[in-house]
Amino acid sequence: GIDFAVADLGLAEFGRKEIRLAEHEMPGLMELRREYAEARPLHGARVAGSLHMTVQTAVLIETLVSLGADVRWVSCNIFSTQDHAAAATVVGPHGTAEEPKGVPVFAWKGETLEEYWWCTEQLFKFTDEAGNVVGPNMILDDGGDATLLVHKGVEFEKTGVVPTVEDEDLTVSDEYRIVLDTLRRSLAEDPKRWTTVASDVRGVTEETTTGVHRLYQLAEQGLLLFPAINVNDSVTKSKFDNKYGIRHSLIDGLNRGTDVLIGGKVAVVCGYGDTGKGSVEALAGQGARVIVAEADPICALQALLEGHQVARLEDVIGQADIIITATGNKDIVSADLMSRTKHQAIIANVGHFDNEIDMAGLGRYPGIRRLNIKPQVDEWVFPDGHSIIVLSEGRLMNLGNATGHPSFVMSNSFANQVIAQVELFTKHEEYNKDVYRLPKILDEKVARIHVQALGGELTKLTKDQAEYIGVDVEGPFKPEHYRY
Numbered sequence: 001g002i003d004f005a006v007a008d009l010g011l012a013e014f015g016r017k018e019i020r021l022a023e024h025e026m027p028g029l030m031e032l033r034r035e036y037a038e039a040r041p042l043h044g045a046r047v048a049g050s051l052h053m054t055v056q057t058a059v060l061i062e063t064l065v066s067l068g069a070d071v072r073w074v075s076c077n078i079f080s081t082q083d084h085a086a087a088a089t090v091v092g093p094h095g096t097a098e099e100p101k102g103v104p105v106f107a108w109k110g111e112t113l114e115e116y117w118w119c120t121e122q123l124f125k126f127t128d129e130a131g132n133v134v135g136p137n138m139i140l141d142d143g144g145d146a147t148l149l150v151h152k153g154v155e156f157e158k159t160g161v162v163p164t165v166e167d168e169d170l171t172v173s174d175e176y177r178i179v180l181d182t183l184r185r186s187l188a189e190d191p192k193r194w195t196t197v198a199s200d201v202r203g204v205t206e207e208t209t210t211g212v213h214r215l216y217q218l219a220e221q222g223l224l225l226f227p228a229i230n231v232n233d234s235v236t237k238s239k240f241d242n243k244y245g246i247r248h249s250l251i252d253g254l255n256r257g258t259d260v261l262i263g264g265k266v267a268v269v270c271g272y273g274d275t276g277k278g279s280v281e282a283l284a285g286q287g288a289r290v291i292v293a294e295a296d297p298i299c300a301l302q303a304l305l306e307g308h309q310v311a312r313l314e315d316v317i318g319q320a321d322i323i324i325t326a327t328g329n330k331d332i333v334s335a336d337l338m339s340r341t342k343h344q345a346i347i348a349n350v351g352h353f354d355n356e357i358d359m360a361g362l363g364r365y366p367g368i369r370r371l372n373i374k375p376q377v378d379e380w381v382f383p384d385g386h387s388i389i390v391l392s393e394g395r396l397m398n399l400g401n402a403t404g405h406p407s408f409v410m411s412n413s414f415a416n417q418v419i420a421q422v423e424l425f426t427k428h429e430e431y432n433k434d435v436y437r438l439p440k441i442l443d444e445k446v447a448r449i450h451v452q453a454l455g456g457e458l459t460k461l462t463k464d465q466a467e468y469i470g471v472d473v474e475g476p477f478k479p480e481h482y483r484y
């Protein structure tokens with residue numbers, strides 16, 4: 001039997017139903033299963049995955065398995081696991097709760113940090129045919145925690161010492177102390193463990209900006225232990241996540257959270273990058289009058305040419321019925337600004353991190369009262385009696401008040417992941433210990449599959465036309481620096 005740690009295998013039946021529905025909305029992954037079914041290019045791959053254990057991720061996992069991979073999985077966030085998806089992934093399409101035949105998953109919603117890092121450590125305990133514990137030879141990462149554990153492990157094996165952090169050394173986070181304790185324990189068991197793991201790993205494919213940033217830092221310091229593919233910067237990943245994912249789930253989150261009519265209202269969107277563009281389009285589509293706040297003159301000009309007023313947040317906050325932050329920056333909406341909103345104005349964040357809205361400052365505002373309406377929806381009442389409705393406690397509301405990106409959007413992201421896993425596993429000799437993006441032709445391949453799935457008919461260039469613009473008939477159609 002397989003090893004695993006999930007909340008409740010009894011949820012597997014529900015999870016399997018939602019996985020089946022999601023497969024229909026994830027044509028990218030299902031097409032890759034068909035295309036690679038024969039070749040099984042990931043036969044022999046042992047993939048350690050650290051990525052939100054959701055219904056969509058279950059489809060990704062089962063795609064890797066159908067391409068021949070052996071997989072172990074954890075979530076990369078202590079709250080993001082959908083327990084029914086985790087259960088269904090362990091049971092598998094042909095197993096039962098009594099006799100699971102799926103994939104070892106170590107994830108449940110609401111893990112403590114100690115549990116989170118214990119789960120992550122389980123990723124590295126594959127067993128080979130002879131029943132020996134072996135490590136992965138591929139990593140699929142989101143945020144870089146699996147990659148971090150290997151790199152820190154190797155670093156401490158080199159010196160033979162895992163630093164003990166003196167309690168008064170407050171600069172070190174509690175989480176880092178947990179990582180050190182995890183490594184100290186594992187080094188005591190086997191002082192060469194992580195060096196062995198690292199030597200087996202052919203490469204890592206990374207999902208998000210945070211993880212990609214960490215990889216570039218390791219590469220710059222010459223510390224990267226294996227090649228990495230930056231999946232985040234595939235056009236069919238980040239632009240689609242940010243623009244089309246948010247365009248869908250911003251409205252979903254607002255409706256589930258407040259059921260407020262958006263038509264006829266004034267919405268202020270801070271930030272007009274891909275996420276802001278998706279947010280503005282969705283709100284304008286519902287009949288809101290949208291005002292954009294932007295620091296970048298190019299993005300601001302784009303907003304104006306789309307017919308939206310561009311103003312400073314502090315000048316228009318009093319007119320706003322709905323305030324959305326999508327800047328990827330911090331300290332966008334202060335408590336003082338929130339004290340000047342209309343009564344029952346709604347504020348929500350869909351930006352990169354959780355620090356766009358100053359929740360700490362709001363909690364310290366003199367005389368403020370917090371009234372919880374329902375999970376992820378709070379009314380904060382100011383001394384003057386007016387209130388503001390805050391969604392997801394200022395954190396990403398598309399996750400807290402809705403269900404994240406829709407399956408079709410994740411199909412694009414995860415098709416890039418599968419292609420990147422196949423690329424690194426089968427051609428790892430062609431890669432140095434550096435960070436790479438997928439070639440544009442593969443980005444286009446992901447797009448082709450999804451165009452076809454939506455019934456689009458691509459126009460074929462004649463040889464003459466292709467030569468005229470200096471491209472191959474089959475692509476790539478744009479230069480590397482092209483901005484879509």
Ligand SMILES: O=C(Nc1ccc2nc(N3CCOCC3)sc2c1)c1ccc(CN2C(=O)C=NC2=O)cc1
Pocket residue numbers: 052054055056057077079080081395399400403404405406410
């Ligand atoms: O982060 C994700 N999800 C998440 C869900 C709930 C949640 N609750 C939280 N808290 C904070 C403390 O107080 C209690 C509540 S944090 C948190 C995070 C997440 C990101 C990307 C994808 C990628 N993705 C999709 O978007 C769709 N399918 C996917 O795999 C998923 C989840």
